[in-house]
Amino acid sequence: AQSVAQPEDQVNVAEGNPLTVKCTYSVSGNPYLFWYVQYPNRGLQFLLKYITGDNLVKGSYGFEAEFNKSQTSFHLKKPSALVSDSALYFCAVRDMGAGKSTFGDGTTLTVKP
Amino acid sequence: DVKVTQSSRYLVKRTGEKVFLECVQDMDHENMFWYRQDPGLGLRLIYFSYDVKMKEKGDIPEGYSVSREKKERFSLILESASTNQTSMYLCASRKTGNYGYTFGSGTRLTVV
Structure with a gap:
Protein backbone atom coordinates (compact mmCIF):
# COMPACT_ATOMS: atom_id res chain seq x y z
CA ALA A 1 0.00 0.00 0.00
CA GLN A 2 1.11 3.57 -0.58
CA SER A 3 0.13 6.72 1.29
CA VAL A 4 1.02 10.40 1.57
CA ALA A 5 0.67 12.85 4.44
CA GLN A 6 0.76 16.61 4.19
CA PRO A 7 0.75 17.64 7.83
CA GLU A 8 -0.14 21.30 7.29
CA ASP A 9 -3.48 22.41 5.86
CA GLN A 10 -2.19 25.97 5.50
CA VAL A 11 1.20 27.63 5.18
CA ASN A 12 1.56 31.40 5.37
CA VAL A 13 4.73 33.23 4.40
CA ALA A 14 5.72 36.77 3.57
CA GLU A 15 6.81 37.65 0.06
CA GLY A 16 10.56 37.30 -0.33
CA ASN A 17 10.90 34.78 2.50
CA PRO A 18 11.77 31.14 1.92
CA LEU A 19 8.91 28.66 1.91
CA THR A 20 8.60 24.98 2.75
CA VAL A 21 5.59 22.75 2.20
CA LYS A 22 5.95 19.40 3.93
CA CYS A 23 5.21 15.90 2.66
CA THR A 24 5.89 12.45 4.04
CA TYR A 25 5.14 9.17 2.29
CA SER A 26 4.90 5.44 2.75
CA VAL A 27 5.45 2.81 0.06
CA SER A 28 6.41 -0.83 0.10
CA GLY A 29 9.07 -0.46 -2.60
CA GLU A 66 14.43 17.47 -1.26
CA PHE A 67 14.07 13.70 -1.06
CA ASN A 68 15.07 12.20 2.28
CA LYS A 69 14.87 8.43 2.30
CA SER A 70 15.59 7.95 6.01
CA GLN A 71 12.82 10.37 6.98
CA THR A 72 10.54 9.29 4.10
CA SER A 73 9.99 12.93 3.25
CA PHE A 74 9.80 15.01 0.09
CA HIS A 75 9.42 18.64 1.14
CA LEU A 76 8.77 21.36 -1.43
CA LYS A 77 10.89 24.49 -1.14
CA LYS A 78 11.49 27.85 -2.73
CA PRO A 79 14.19 30.32 -1.65
CA SER A 80 12.09 33.46 -2.15
CA ALA A 81 8.28 33.32 -2.24
CA LEU A 82 6.13 35.37 -4.61
CA VAL A 83 2.52 36.45 -4.09
CA SER A 84 1.73 34.58 -7.31
CA ASP A 85 2.86 31.32 -5.64
CA SER A 86 -0.32 31.38 -3.56
CA ALA A 87 -2.17 28.19 -4.50
CA LEU A 88 -3.06 24.67 -3.38
CA TYR A 89 -0.16 22.22 -3.45
CA PHE A 90 -0.43 18.44 -3.63
CA CYS A 91 2.23 15.84 -2.99
CA ALA A 92 1.81 12.44 -4.65
CA VAL A 93 3.58 9.09 -4.45
CA ARG A 94 3.63 6.09 -6.73
CA ASP A 95 5.28 2.80 -5.88
CA MET A 96 7.66 1.96 -8.70
CA GLY A 97 5.61 -1.12 -9.54
CA ALA A 98 2.22 0.58 -9.38
CA GLY A 99 0.22 2.27 -12.09
CA LYS A 100 -1.60 4.84 -9.99
CA SER A 101 -0.53 7.71 -7.77
CA THR A 102 -1.84 8.46 -4.30
CA PHE A 103 -2.27 12.11 -3.38
CA GLY A 104 -2.07 13.96 -0.11
CA ASP A 105 -4.93 16.14 1.10
CA GLY A 106 -3.24 19.30 -0.11
CA THR A 107 -1.66 22.36 1.52
CA THR A 108 -2.89 25.88 0.87
CA LEU A 109 0.03 28.26 0.50
CA THR A 110 -0.64 31.96 1.04
CA VAL A 111 2.11 34.46 0.31
CA LYS A 112 1.40 37.92 1.68
CA PRO A 113 2.92 41.12 0.25
CA ASP B 1 0.49 22.35 -26.53
CA VAL B 2 -0.48 18.96 -25.15
CA LYS B 3 -3.89 18.73 -23.63
CA VAL B 4 -6.39 16.83 -21.59
CA THR B 5 -9.83 18.20 -22.38
CA GLN B 6 -12.89 17.67 -20.24
CA SER B 7 -16.09 18.35 -22.09
CA SER B 8 -17.83 20.46 -19.45
CA ARG B 9 -16.55 22.89 -16.80
CA TYR B 10 -19.85 23.00 -14.92
CA LEU B 11 -22.77 20.58 -14.85
CA VAL B 12 -26.00 20.54 -12.87
CA LYS B 13 -27.94 17.27 -12.84
CA ARG B 14 -30.95 15.90 -11.01
CA THR B 15 -30.87 13.02 -8.56
CA GLY B 16 -31.34 9.72 -10.37
CA GLU B 17 -30.10 10.94 -13.74
CA LYS B 18 -27.45 9.04 -15.67
CA VAL B 19 -24.48 11.37 -16.13
CA PHE B 20 -21.62 11.12 -18.60
CA LEU B 21 -18.33 12.97 -18.09
CA GLU B 22 -16.03 12.92 -21.09
CA CYS B 23 -12.27 13.25 -21.23
CA VAL B 24 -10.05 13.37 -24.31
CA GLN B 25 -6.25 13.54 -24.50
CA ASP B 26 -4.14 14.27 -27.55
CA MET B 27 -0.79 12.94 -26.27
CA ASP B 28 -1.18 9.25 -27.20
CA HIS B 29 -0.91 8.35 -23.49
CA GLU B 30 -1.64 4.77 -22.53
CA ASN B 31 -2.89 5.51 -19.03
CA MET B 32 -5.95 7.55 -18.06
CA PHE B 33 -7.48 8.29 -14.67
CA TRP B 34 -10.58 9.75 -13.05
CA TYR B 35 -10.26 11.42 -9.63
CA ARG B 36 -12.71 13.38 -7.56
CA GLN B 37 -11.57 16.31 -5.46
CA ASP B 38 -13.35 17.35 -2.29
CA PRO B 39 -12.18 19.96 0.25
CA GLY B 40 -10.06 18.40 2.97
CA LEU B 41 -10.06 15.00 1.26
CA GLY B 42 -7.54 15.63 -1.48
CA LEU B 43 -7.87 13.62 -4.68
CA ARG B 44 -9.45 10.20 -4.55
CA LEU B 45 -9.11 7.75 -7.42
CA ILE B 46 -12.35 6.45 -8.91
CA TYR B 47 -11.18 4.37 -11.89
CA PHE B 48 -8.20 4.12 -14.18
CA SER B 49 -7.30 2.46 -17.46
CA TYR B 50 -4.02 1.09 -18.80
CA ASP B 51 -5.21 0.50 -22.32
CA VAL B 52 -8.20 0.50 -24.60
CA LYS B 53 -11.07 -1.53 -23.13
CA MET B 54 -9.08 -2.07 -19.91
CA LYS B 55 -10.26 -0.66 -16.60
CA GLU B 56 -9.29 -0.96 -12.97
CA LYS B 57 -11.17 0.11 -9.86
CA GLY B 58 -9.64 2.82 -7.77
CA ASP B 59 -10.34 3.62 -4.15
CA ILE B 60 -13.95 4.79 -4.49
CA PRO B 61 -15.58 3.10 -7.52
CA GLU B 62 -19.06 2.62 -6.02
CA GLY B 63 -21.75 4.36 -8.03
CA TYR B 64 -19.48 4.91 -11.02
CA SER B 65 -18.48 3.08 -14.17
CA VAL B 66 -16.10 3.92 -17.02
CA SER B 67 -15.66 3.30 -20.70
CA ARG B 68 -12.56 3.38 -22.86
CA GLU B 69 -13.37 2.41 -26.42
CA LYS B 70 -10.61 4.53 -27.97
CA LYS B 71 -7.13 5.30 -26.68
CA GLU B 72 -7.71 9.04 -26.50
CA ARG B 73 -11.09 8.99 -24.74
CA PHE B 74 -12.01 7.95 -21.19
CA SER B 75 -15.58 8.42 -20.03
CA LEU B 76 -16.88 8.42 -16.46
CA ILE B 77 -20.50 7.38 -15.95
CA LEU B 78 -22.63 8.04 -12.91
CA GLU B 79 -25.28 5.37 -13.22
CA SER B 80 -27.83 7.13 -11.00
CA ALA B 81 -26.58 10.45 -9.72
CA SER B 82 -26.89 11.19 -6.02
CA THR B 83 -26.27 14.35 -4.03
CA ASN B 84 -23.15 12.86 -2.43
CA GLN B 85 -21.59 12.75 -5.89
CA THR B 86 -21.54 16.54 -6.03
CA SER B 87 -17.85 17.21 -6.48
CA MET B 88 -15.03 18.37 -8.74
CA TYR B 89 -14.06 15.62 -11.16
CA LEU B 90 -10.55 15.59 -12.60
CA CYS B 91 -9.35 13.54 -15.53
CA ALA B 92 -5.64 12.84 -15.99
CA SER B 93 -3.41 10.93 -18.35
CA ARG B 94 0.21 9.85 -18.37
CA LYS B 95 2.65 8.00 -20.53
CA THR B 96 3.75 4.59 -19.27
CA GLY B 97 6.98 4.90 -17.28
CA ASN B 98 8.22 7.30 -14.61
CA TYR B 99 6.08 10.21 -15.76
CA GLY B 100 3.74 12.51 -13.94
CA TYR B 101 0.15 13.22 -14.81
CA THR B 102 -1.30 15.79 -17.16
CA PHE B 103 -4.64 16.95 -15.80
CA GLY B 104 -7.70 18.41 -17.41
CA SER B 105 -9.28 21.59 -16.07
CA GLY B 106 -11.95 19.68 -14.17
CA THR B 107 -15.73 19.37 -14.22
CA ARG B 108 -17.63 20.76 -11.28
CA LEU B 109 -20.73 18.59 -10.97
CA THR B 110 -23.68 19.57 -8.81
CA VAL B 111 -26.43 17.01 -8.21
CA VAL B 112 -29.68 18.52 -6.98
Whole structure:
Protein backbone atom coordinates (compact mmCIF):
# COMPACT_ATOMS: atom_id res chain seq x y z
CA ALA A 1 0.00 0.00 0.00
CA GLN A 2 1.11 3.57 -0.58
CA SER A 3 0.13 6.72 1.29
CA VAL A 4 1.02 10.40 1.57
CA ALA A 5 0.67 12.85 4.44
CA GLN A 6 0.76 16.61 4.19
CA PRO A 7 0.75 17.64 7.83
CA GLU A 8 -0.14 21.30 7.29
CA ASP A 9 -3.48 22.41 5.86
CA GLN A 10 -2.19 25.97 5.50
CA VAL A 11 1.20 27.63 5.18
CA ASN A 12 1.56 31.40 5.37
CA VAL A 13 4.73 33.23 4.40
CA ALA A 14 5.72 36.77 3.57
CA GLU A 15 6.81 37.65 0.06
CA GLY A 16 10.56 37.30 -0.33
CA ASN A 17 10.90 34.78 2.50
CA PRO A 18 11.77 31.14 1.92
CA LEU A 19 8.91 28.66 1.91
CA THR A 20 8.60 24.98 2.75
CA VAL A 21 5.59 22.75 2.20
CA LYS A 22 5.95 19.40 3.93
CA CYS A 23 5.21 15.90 2.66
CA THR A 24 5.89 12.45 4.04
CA TYR A 25 5.14 9.17 2.29
CA SER A 26 4.90 5.44 2.75
CA VAL A 27 5.45 2.81 0.06
CA SER A 28 6.41 -0.83 0.10
CA GLY A 29 9.07 -0.46 -2.60
CA ASN A 30 10.97 2.41 -4.19
CA PRO A 31 8.96 5.59 -4.63
CA TYR A 32 8.29 7.95 -7.45
CA LEU A 33 7.40 11.29 -5.84
CA PHE A 34 5.63 14.28 -7.37
CA TRP A 35 4.46 17.77 -6.55
CA TYR A 36 1.52 19.43 -8.28
CA VAL A 37 0.05 22.91 -7.96
CA GLN A 38 -3.56 23.99 -8.40
CA TYR A 39 -4.46 27.62 -8.98
CA PRO A 40 -8.06 28.72 -8.27
CA ASN A 41 -10.64 27.14 -10.57
CA ARG A 42 -7.97 25.28 -12.52
CA GLY A 43 -6.81 21.71 -12.89
CA LEU A 44 -3.57 20.50 -11.33
CA GLN A 45 -0.23 21.28 -12.95
CA PHE A 46 2.91 19.18 -12.62
CA LEU A 47 5.75 20.95 -10.75
CA LEU A 48 8.51 18.40 -10.30
CA LYS A 49 9.32 14.77 -9.66
CA TYR A 50 11.87 12.55 -7.96
CA ILE A 51 12.67 9.26 -9.63
CA THR A 52 16.23 8.43 -8.66
CA GLY A 53 19.63 10.10 -8.33
CA ASP A 54 20.20 13.51 -6.73
CA ASN A 55 18.13 14.08 -3.63
CA LEU A 56 17.49 17.71 -4.59
CA VAL A 57 15.29 18.07 -7.66
CA LYS A 58 14.44 21.30 -9.41
CA GLY A 59 11.16 22.07 -11.11
CA SER A 60 8.98 24.77 -12.58
CA TYR A 61 8.63 28.35 -11.29
CA GLY A 62 11.80 28.17 -9.17
CA PHE A 63 10.55 25.38 -6.92
CA GLU A 64 12.71 22.53 -5.70
CA ALA A 65 12.17 19.52 -3.47
CA GLU A 66 14.43 17.47 -1.26
CA PHE A 67 14.07 13.70 -1.06
CA ASN A 68 15.07 12.20 2.28
CA LYS A 69 14.87 8.43 2.30
CA SER A 70 15.59 7.95 6.01
CA GLN A 71 12.82 10.37 6.98
CA THR A 72 10.54 9.29 4.10
CA SER A 73 9.99 12.93 3.25
CA PHE A 74 9.80 15.01 0.09
CA HIS A 75 9.42 18.64 1.14
CA LEU A 76 8.77 21.36 -1.43
CA LYS A 77 10.89 24.49 -1.14
CA LYS A 78 11.49 27.85 -2.73
CA PRO A 79 14.19 30.32 -1.65
CA SER A 80 12.09 33.46 -2.15
CA ALA A 81 8.28 33.32 -2.24
CA LEU A 82 6.13 35.37 -4.61
CA VAL A 83 2.52 36.45 -4.09
CA SER A 84 1.73 34.58 -7.31
CA ASP A 85 2.86 31.32 -5.64
CA SER A 86 -0.32 31.38 -3.56
CA ALA A 87 -2.17 28.19 -4.50
CA LEU A 88 -3.06 24.67 -3.38
CA TYR A 89 -0.16 22.22 -3.45
CA PHE A 90 -0.43 18.44 -3.63
CA CYS A 91 2.23 15.84 -2.99
CA ALA A 92 1.81 12.44 -4.65
CA VAL A 93 3.58 9.09 -4.45
CA ARG A 94 3.63 6.09 -6.73
CA ASP A 95 5.28 2.80 -5.88
CA MET A 96 7.66 1.96 -8.70
CA GLY A 97 5.61 -1.12 -9.54
CA ALA A 98 2.22 0.58 -9.38
CA GLY A 99 0.22 2.27 -12.09
CA LYS A 100 -1.60 4.84 -9.99
CA SER A 101 -0.53 7.71 -7.77
CA THR A 102 -1.84 8.46 -4.30
CA PHE A 103 -2.27 12.11 -3.38
CA GLY A 104 -2.07 13.96 -0.11
CA ASP A 105 -4.93 16.14 1.10
CA GLY A 106 -3.24 19.30 -0.11
CA THR A 107 -1.66 22.36 1.52
CA THR A 108 -2.89 25.88 0.87
CA LEU A 109 0.03 28.26 0.50
CA THR A 110 -0.64 31.96 1.04
CA VAL A 111 2.11 34.46 0.31
CA LYS A 112 1.40 37.92 1.68
CA PRO A 113 2.92 41.12 0.25
CA ASP B 1 0.49 22.35 -26.53
CA VAL B 2 -0.48 18.96 -25.15
CA LYS B 3 -3.89 18.73 -23.63
CA VAL B 4 -6.39 16.83 -21.59
CA THR B 5 -9.83 18.20 -22.38
CA GLN B 6 -12.89 17.67 -20.24
CA SER B 7 -16.09 18.35 -22.09
CA SER B 8 -17.83 20.46 -19.45
CA ARG B 9 -16.55 22.89 -16.80
CA TYR B 10 -19.85 23.00 -14.92
CA LEU B 11 -22.77 20.58 -14.85
CA VAL B 12 -26.00 20.54 -12.87
CA LYS B 13 -27.94 17.27 -12.84
CA ARG B 14 -30.95 15.90 -11.01
CA THR B 15 -30.87 13.02 -8.56
CA GLY B 16 -31.34 9.72 -10.37
CA GLU B 17 -30.10 10.94 -13.74
CA LYS B 18 -27.45 9.04 -15.67
CA VAL B 19 -24.48 11.37 -16.13
CA PHE B 20 -21.62 11.12 -18.60
CA LEU B 21 -18.33 12.97 -18.09
CA GLU B 22 -16.03 12.92 -21.09
CA CYS B 23 -12.27 13.25 -21.23
CA VAL B 24 -10.05 13.37 -24.31
CA GLN B 25 -6.25 13.54 -24.50
CA ASP B 26 -4.14 14.27 -27.55
CA MET B 27 -0.79 12.94 -26.27
CA ASP B 28 -1.18 9.25 -27.20
CA HIS B 29 -0.91 8.35 -23.49
CA GLU B 30 -1.64 4.77 -22.53
CA ASN B 31 -2.89 5.51 -19.03
CA MET B 32 -5.95 7.55 -18.06
CA PHE B 33 -7.48 8.29 -14.67
CA TRP B 34 -10.58 9.75 -13.05
CA TYR B 35 -10.26 11.42 -9.63
CA ARG B 36 -12.71 13.38 -7.56
CA GLN B 37 -11.57 16.31 -5.46
CA ASP B 38 -13.35 17.35 -2.29
CA PRO B 39 -12.18 19.96 0.25
CA GLY B 40 -10.06 18.40 2.97
CA LEU B 41 -10.06 15.00 1.26
CA GLY B 42 -7.54 15.63 -1.48
CA LEU B 43 -7.87 13.62 -4.68
CA ARG B 44 -9.45 10.20 -4.55
CA LEU B 45 -9.11 7.75 -7.42
CA ILE B 46 -12.35 6.45 -8.91
CA TYR B 47 -11.18 4.37 -11.89
CA PHE B 48 -8.20 4.12 -14.18
CA SER B 49 -7.30 2.46 -17.46
CA TYR B 50 -4.02 1.09 -18.80
CA ASP B 51 -5.21 0.50 -22.32
CA VAL B 52 -8.20 0.50 -24.60
CA LYS B 53 -11.07 -1.53 -23.13
CA MET B 54 -9.08 -2.07 -19.91
CA LYS B 55 -10.26 -0.66 -16.60
CA GLU B 56 -9.29 -0.96 -12.97
CA LYS B 57 -11.17 0.11 -9.86
CA GLY B 58 -9.64 2.82 -7.77
CA ASP B 59 -10.34 3.62 -4.15
CA ILE B 60 -13.95 4.79 -4.49
CA PRO B 61 -15.58 3.10 -7.52
CA GLU B 62 -19.06 2.62 -6.02
CA GLY B 63 -21.75 4.36 -8.03
CA TYR B 64 -19.48 4.91 -11.02
CA SER B 65 -18.48 3.08 -14.17
CA VAL B 66 -16.10 3.92 -17.02
CA SER B 67 -15.66 3.30 -20.70
CA ARG B 68 -12.56 3.38 -22.86
CA GLU B 69 -13.37 2.41 -26.42
CA LYS B 70 -10.61 4.53 -27.97
CA LYS B 71 -7.13 5.30 -26.68
CA GLU B 72 -7.71 9.04 -26.50
CA ARG B 73 -11.09 8.99 -24.74
CA PHE B 74 -12.01 7.95 -21.19
CA SER B 75 -15.58 8.42 -20.03
CA LEU B 76 -16.88 8.42 -16.46
CA ILE B 77 -20.50 7.38 -15.95
CA LEU B 78 -22.63 8.04 -12.91
CA GLU B 79 -25.28 5.37 -13.22
CA SER B 80 -27.83 7.13 -11.00
CA ALA B 81 -26.58 10.45 -9.72
CA SER B 82 -26.89 11.19 -6.02
CA THR B 83 -26.27 14.35 -4.03
CA ASN B 84 -23.15 12.86 -2.43
CA GLN B 85 -21.59 12.75 -5.89
CA THR B 86 -21.54 16.54 -6.03
CA SER B 87 -17.85 17.21 -6.48
CA MET B 88 -15.03 18.37 -8.74
CA TYR B 89 -14.06 15.62 -11.16
CA LEU B 90 -10.55 15.59 -12.60
CA CYS B 91 -9.35 13.54 -15.53
CA ALA B 92 -5.64 12.84 -15.99
CA SER B 93 -3.41 10.93 -18.35
CA ARG B 94 0.21 9.85 -18.37
CA LYS B 95 2.65 8.00 -20.53
CA THR B 96 3.75 4.59 -19.27
CA GLY B 97 6.98 4.90 -17.28
CA ASN B 98 8.22 7.30 -14.61
CA TYR B 99 6.08 10.21 -15.76
CA GLY B 100 3.74 12.51 -13.94
CA TYR B 101 0.15 13.22 -14.81
CA THR B 102 -1.30 15.79 -17.16
CA PHE B 103 -4.64 16.95 -15.80
CA GLY B 104 -7.70 18.41 -17.41
CA SER B 105 -9.28 21.59 -16.07
CA GLY B 106 -11.95 19.68 -14.17
CA THR B 107 -15.73 19.37 -14.22
CA ARG B 108 -17.63 20.76 -11.28
CA LEU B 109 -20.73 18.59 -10.97
CA THR B 110 -23.68 19.57 -8.81
CA VAL B 111 -26.43 17.01 -8.21
CA VAL B 112 -29.68 18.52 -6.98
